[in-house]
Amino acid sequence: MEYTLKETPALETQTLEVSLGPQHPSTHGVFRMDVVLDGETIVKLKPVMGYLHRNHEKLAENMTSYLASMPYTDRLDYICSMTNNFAYALAVEKLANLEVPERAQYIRIIMAELTRLVNHTLLIGFLLNDLGAFFTPILYAFREREKILDLFEDVAGSRMMCNYFRFGGLKVDVTSDFIPRVRQIINKYPKFLDEFEKLLSENEILMARCQNVGVLPKELAISAGVTGPMLRASGVPYDIRKVDGYSIYNRFKFRVPIGEKGDVYDRYYMRLLEMRESIKILDQAIREIPDGEYISKIGAAGARSPRTFKPPKGDAYGRIEAPKGELGFYLVSDGTTKPYRYHVRSSSFINLTILEDMCLGHKIADAIVILGSIDIVLGEVDR
Amino acid sequence: MKTPTEIKQDIETKFPGIQITLEGASLIVPKERWSEIAKFLKNASEYSFDFLSSVTGVDYKEYLEVVYHLYSMEKKEGPLTIKVRTDCEKSLVPSVTPIWRSAEFQEREAYDLVGIHFMGHPDLRRILMWEGFQHHPLRKDYVQDDQDRSVEQF
Numbered sequence: 001m002e003y004t005l006k007e008t009p010a011l012e013t014q015t016l017e018v019s020l021g022p023q024h025p026s027t028h029g030v031f032r033m034d035v036v037l038d039g040e041t042i043v044k045l046k047p048v049m050g051y052l053h054r055n056h057e058k059l060a061e062n063m064t065s066y067l068a069s070m071p072y073t074d075r076l077d078y079i080c081s082m083t084n085n086f087a088y089a090l091a092v093e094k095l096a097n098l099e100v101p102e103r104a105q106y107i108r109i110i111m112a113e114l115t116r117l118v119n120h121t122l123l124i125g126f127l128l129n130d131l132g133a134f135f136t137p138i139l140y141a142f143r144e145r146e147k148i149l150d151l152f153e154d155v156a157g158s159r160m161m162c163n164y165f166r167f168g169g170l171k172v173d174v175t176s177d178f179i180p181r182v183r184q185i186i187n188k189y190p191k192f193l194d195e196f197e198k199l200l201s202e203n204e205i206l207m208a209r210c211q212n213v214g215v216l217p218k219e220l221a222i223s224a225g226v227t228g229p230m231l232r233a234s235g236v237p238y239d240i241r242k243v244d245g246y247s248i249y250n251r252f253k254f255r256v257p258i259g260e261k262g263d264v265y266d267r268y269y270m271r272l273l274e275m276r277e278s279i280k281i282l283d284q285a286i287r288e289i290p291d292g293e294y295i296s297k298i299g300a301a302g303a304r305s306p307r308t309f310k311p312p313k314g315d316a317y318g319r320i321e322a323p324k325g326e327l328g329f330y331l332v333s334d335g336t337t338k339p340y341r342y343h344v345r346s347s348s349f350i351n352l353t354i355l356e357d358m359c360l361g362h363k364i365a366d367a368i369v370i371l372g373s374i375d376i377v378l379g380e381v382d383r
Numbered sequence: 384m385k386t387p388t389e390i391k392q393d394i395e396t397k398f399p400g401i402q403i404t405l406e407g408a409s410l411i412v413p414k415e416r417w418s419e420i421a422k423f424l425k426n427a428s429e430y431s432f433d434f435l436s437s438v439t440g441v442d443y444k445e446y447l448e449v450v451y452h453l454y455s456m457e458k459k460e461g462p463l464t465i466k467v468r469t470d471c472e473k474s475l476v477p478s479v480t481p482i483w484r485s486a487e488f489q490e491r492e493a494y495d496l497v498g499i500h501f502m503g504h505p506d507l508r509r510i511l512m513w514e515g516f517q518h519h520p521l522r523k524d525y526v527q528d529d530q531d532r533s534v535e536q537f
Contacts, residue, residue: 055496225485243459349488
């Protein structure tokens, strides 16, 4: 028998639904994207999260004291534990009206800016990993991060889960060789950044893959509550360090870099520029740091016996410019030793709101890069 | 920035018949009129609260409260804290997602964990807990599996 095709049928196509993740290396953790594809083009994208959910807020509300949640905040954004501590300490200090001694303020800012260096360096490494530049940039990044983590270990006793801040000050004073070592880091860091930039910034593949990809318009960025380097890459000069001037940030001279287009390349470049500004802040801070107490008297008493620490009734919202964006803590006190309500406003979580808007019309491979450029950490997204 | 008292007066003259209570530095707004007030706060040139930083729910046992923190990126001012109260049973509050996109995920989270229903939200599903989960874990009457154990036990 002979089979012949009488007429060629018209090519029928249909969309394809792909579940990207949760066990996908490019999602930086357990995060899933439900994507509808037309060929390779994304027509719909829904983020699915909660795989790492442990109800951080309920845990904190069930703790015996306010201080007991401090180590838990380390685990929110586990790359930047120092800034998480900072935001929580700031919110509680607002709630309880605590003063922070001068020296502690300076050390806090040094720690926060070192954390920013760690985070941005790592982000660039991981972003390049997502782009396919396997492990060369990330190993450069890890090499530099190691030096800062060694410093954290000497001061706080832990490399990543620092648990270093206390209400009204810090856990311990810095070691005697701390300042010279920070100076060493900030002397060498600009050279590393130059090297990084020479390697990457004008790389043709990086430019081709990143420019005009995942453009985030200014208006959408503001309305969607996007914060941090993402927002500034879209051209909005909004930095909480400048706007609120919390802690003692208003004493330092630094600039707020902004982007032009708001594409992935701008977001990548924003991080490099911000690191250079962080080095400026660090330089000023280690010049001006005074001697004195590292924790106030009331703070020290509270740290010794956390279950006697009772902030007055009321609520407070403390926020800082964490490396990933605005990190805020909303606390409600009912006058007891534990918070009645404890809410974390995490930037990773809210910056994901516009993931679909940025990805629509792009190829599936671009979605990976766009997600990488948002800079999420799943510990903070899922809480 | 104007003080909360001045903002309260402004809203009351703009929308006659509205009762706003001042509690500390935050304004308690009736939920029926919250959408209109939100639009006013965002668009009025003397405020332009274009950035909704945080949305969350609190369970006070007698009632539920939604807390909004508003900032203005244009004027670099803020925060203005708005509280909207609702009962525990029906717990309906108008959604502000059409006004500020940043409320989209945060309202889903408040629905998921505290059990506040946002009317007019485009996609009100659970976001952190799994589909089919029954209770809302941040409610104070939520019973945990390990609730009968005390801290001293360990």
